[in-house]
Amino acid sequence: MRLGIISALAEEQHGLIEALQSPYKHIHGMREYTTGKLWEIDAVCVLSRIGKVAAAMTAAILVEKFGVTHIVFTGVAGSGDKTVNVGDIVVAEALVQHDFDASPLFPKFEIPLTGLSYFATDVALTERLAIAAAKTARVHRGLIASGDQFIGKLAQIQAIKAGLPELLAVEMEGAAVAQVCFELGIPFAVIRTISDNANDDAAVDFMHFIKTVASRYAFEVIHNFCKQ
Numbered sequence: 089m090r091l092g093i094i095s096a097l098a099e100e101q102h103g104l105i106e107a108l109q110s111p112y113k114h115i116h117g118m119r120e121y122t123t124g125k126l127w128e129i130d131a132v133c134v135l136s137r138i139g140k141v142a143a144a145m146t147a148a149i150l151v152e153k154f155g156v157t158h159i160v161f162t163g164v165a166g167s168g169d170k171t172v173n174v175g176d177i178v179v180a181e182a183l184v185q186h187d188f189d190a191s192p193l194f195p196k197f198e199i200p201l202t203g204l205s206y207f208a209t210d211v212a213l214t215e216r217l218a219i220a221a222a223k224t225a226r227v228h229r230g231l232i233a234s235g236d237q238f239i240g241k242l243a244q245i246q247a248i249k250a251g252l253p254e255l256l257a258v259e260m261e262g263a264a265v266a267q268v269c270f271e272l273g274i275p276f277a278v279i280r281t282i283s284d285n286a287n288d289d290a291a292v293d294f295m296h297f298i299k300t301v302a303s304r305y306a307f308e309v310i311h312n313f314c315k316q
């Protein structure tokens with residue numbers, strides 16, 4: 089296994105780069121890809137930066153230039169369900185682009201020429217991540233939706249939830265990585281710690297969470313994942 093680990097923000101990734109043995113930095117396409125050994129696993133860590141295009145590019149480069157065989161995305165998300173609280177972890181079983189709508193040519197959410205709206209994560213990687221995450225926080229498994237918007241208004245999250253009732257979390261990258269991995273045949277998983285409730289308080293809660301907890305969670309989960 090050569091594992092690509094993507095995060096959107098530096099705070100979500102912090103300790104991982106320090107934990108890499110024999111780290112080597114490669115600059116490519118405005119990203120820093122750090123290769124090395126992460127608790128015996130051959131790994132490549134990178135910040136995708138924010139949004140679906142940034143994440144898609146990063147995932148494709150990880151596969152095509154750095155030869156990763158598996159991808160894990162770690163980061164934070166807004167809650168998409170009242171049972172999912174700040175500090176909980178959501179492990180994706182499927183991902184959808186909540187802002188994708190080519191109707192009436194294709195059904196809402198469907199990605200043209202794939203025939204799919206929902207991209208399933210790899211069962212084995214997801215199971216391994218969920219077991220690792222349960223050592224750190226309460227874990228939910230299910231649907232994560234991605235879009236090129238920070239959801240910071242109650243009306244926004246309510247509208248997304250109305251179209252996707254099984255939604256657990258919203259973020260800005262996961263479904264893009266999912267589509268790239270589906271098209272390239274790469275097993276992948278997505279894990280998100282809930283930083284906010286995607287409502288009117290989201291921006292303030294997000295900033296606070298990012299500064300205080302996000303990096304510790306990502307570090308602990310990936311540590312436990314690699315040690316399994």
Ligand code: ADE
Pocket residue numbers: 164165166167237238239240258259260283284285286287290294
């Ligand atoms: N990532 C963390 N919180 C988020 C939110 N409310 N909307 C989109 N992405 C997020």
